[in-house]
Amino acid sequence: MARSDAVDLSTVTVAAATGYSVQQIRDLEAHGVIGAAPRKRNGYRVFSARHIRDLHAYRDLAVAVGPVEARRVMREIRVVAPADAPAQVASLHVELAHERDRALQARRALLLIRTEAEIEVEPTENDTMTITELAEALGVRTSTLRFWEKEQLVTPQRVATNAGSARRYPLAAIREARIVVALRAAGYRIPDVHRALTDLRDLRDIDVSLKALDSRIDDIAARTLALLRAGAVLAEVIACR
Structure with a gap:
């Protein structure tokens, strides 16, 4: 790598030192990344060398938060008010911490649901819930349950009423709804939740989703380390302003 005090470096030299192509360096300069x-x-x-x-x-920042957000942060810390620039970086740490918390909460929820399933007694007719009761218990809207x-x-089951029919949620459906809440809170998209539920039907293969969550937690840890590495340089950029 070039010396820390090196100047008068060509684009080709910078490309060799960073692994970016000459055109990528030109583009990143144009985007205000450097x-x-x-x-x-x-x-x-x-x-x-700077x-x-x-x-x-x-x-490192692109690994931590994605290239689009990384470009935005690298550009904005150079132009926003000096007092606002550190907050830009701090917010990235906060979001990664929240992402990790959501994944951990989802993992705990799945473990709890599995434990409950192992000790459940045979369900009875009184163990069902209406759509309103389930929505209130989960903290979601009834429209959300209909979408799911x-x-x-x-x-849900359909039961006849004087007005036609109504939804009733037996224990299996309640469990599935709780799993959906846990996975959605962890950032799973609907297709991801659908694949996870396919594995989790009757809780035969909950370990698949647990391993996926463990991988996500490990990935967040790696991204956090990348953010910490980038942070020292971002602090220099801000201080030099």
Whole structure:
């Protein structure tokens, strides 16, 4: 890598030091990810070791929060009010911490549901819930339960009433609804929830989803470390302003 005080570096040299292509470096400069490089009289860009440092930070930041958000943060910490720039970085740590908390909560919920299933007695007719009762118990809207039914995530029973029919949720459907709540809270998309429920029917294979959540928690840890690595450089960029 170039010395920390190196100046007058060519685009090709920066590309070799960072692993980015020459065109990618030009694009990242245009997006404000790195500071604007001065030009020589012949029009060639002149970079310094700071540009290399910032590109390495951007790579870690992209791992942590994705390239779109990384570009936004690298650009905005250079232009927002100095007092606001540290908050931009701090918010990334907060969001990753919340993401980890949601995954841990989902894992605990699945373990609890599995434990309950292992000790459940044979269900009776009184163990069912109406759509209103279940929505209140889960903290969701009745329209949400109807949407989950449409997506085949939760399957209520239909019982005849004077007005036609009504939904009743037996223990199996209640359990599925609780699993959906847990997985959605952890950031699972509807197709992901559907695949997880396919494995979890009758709780025959809950370990599959637990392993997926463990992998997600490990991934969040790796992304957090990448954010910490980038943070030292981001602090320098902010301080130099």
